[in-house]
Amino acid sequence: MKAQPDSRPVGIIGGTGLTTLSGLEITGEQAVSTPWGEPSAPLVEGSLGDLPVVFLARHGNPHRIPPHQVNYRANLQALFDAGVRTVVGVNAVGGIHSDMGPAHVVVPDQLIDYTWGRASTFFEGELDAVTHIDFTFPYDQDARKVLLDAAAGQGIQCSDFGVYGATQGPRLETAAEIRRMERDGCDIVGMTGMPEAVLAAELGMRYVCLGLVVNWAAGKSDHTITMEEIKAAIDTGMSDVKLMLEQSMAGLGALTPLPQSS
Template identity: 50%
Template sequence: MRDIALAVIGGTGLYKLADLRDVQAHEPDTRFGRASGPVRVGMLGGHRVAFLARHGEGHSVPPHRINYRANLAALQALGATRVLALNTVGGITERFGPRVLACPDQLIDYTWGRVSTLCEEPGTDVLHVDFGEPYTASLRADVVAAAVSAGVPLVDGGCYGATQGPRLETRAEIARMRRDGCDLVGMTGMPEAGLAREMGLDYACLAIVANWAAGAGPQVDEVITLQDVLDNVEAASAHLPALLGALLDRWSEGAQ
């Protein structure tokens, strides 16, 4: 199999890449079990790209039950070295309202009970990876530069707070997260980012803001509905083809 230029992991509301052509489905076995669903590998603008729906293509796997290790291992087994994680999130601070795209540079993990390391099984090597900068700086820079060249509005930076889910957060929890320095809240940012670092994968997050987090928007008593989330994700995702195309072209042109 030829090298995969980019692996994309889709979150809530993002279950396929519509522009992917000549698609083949792969379901590699990994030492961690099976991934959330098939990895669909095809061509996007002349580049080989892999796509995996994090929650399954029918959104059947809740955040705390995702086999994050198997998902990343499956992508790596197919030849991926760069992973762009699409995460549907809520906005906490003013710059991160609904339909905003952001490429965060920091992360706080509030999850619990998830298998969060390759070192889980007895006898495996103990890894103490550096995680001070949780996203690969070079990949982040490429995503930001691609957005600029494609004319796609993107917030550069921000702190992603990863919560357990699948329920949404209380207003008090969001207020606490704001005090902690979080700009965004989602349920799948960890352990995915940490595992990618342990596996030696370049990894960055493209956060798609679907709603204001509880109590964070102009209407503090606003009720968040799934339909609002999906509508906002669909609208923001309209920028994805241009951004991904510019990112892939950047690499093929050897831009630094």
């Protein structure tokens, strides 16, 4: 199915293991600036499955910006200015839930924010009025369904629930911290889920997380976490992530913009 000329592009923010997106037919690359500074990398414009896409490498390309220093405001603003109204945030995460081991795919439905000191709102400075947004459901339910339907259609094992615990980084967590997060109800842990999700919400964009578990969280296995283990899980599981993205583009692109962002 060919995209219509006036179709809005779907935004894909790639994290660890997804600095580039194979299958993306690139039509252009644009270095942009925003009132919040420059995004992590140039916007890569193209098509995926004949649907328009704007891809952004969250940690830069090459991968060099640590989670706590990502300019999340510039990233989301740049995508918004490029016409994106639906965003898929691809995240490498650690598994806490017993069913969410390495190379498993998760489309979480909730999150808990443990980060601190990050620029986490557009609503600050000289405002006309204080603004509070509803954030009861941090991930767009329609976009989640599109991703989950794509997984089911391809026979990909994918958890349709999960609480994402966002930690500060760049260090990994202690075993005691993970035990605390598990008591709090977290199923997966990552370092980039916030403030990305809330900034998208402030702009009125549909936002969904596509998580790939790349290691057991601290204390959840009988060994220390190594980069070799993380790389192996990425090599194994990223093909499922990319297939889900390819198969969901038509559905994501067909979602109408939310009223406040159109």
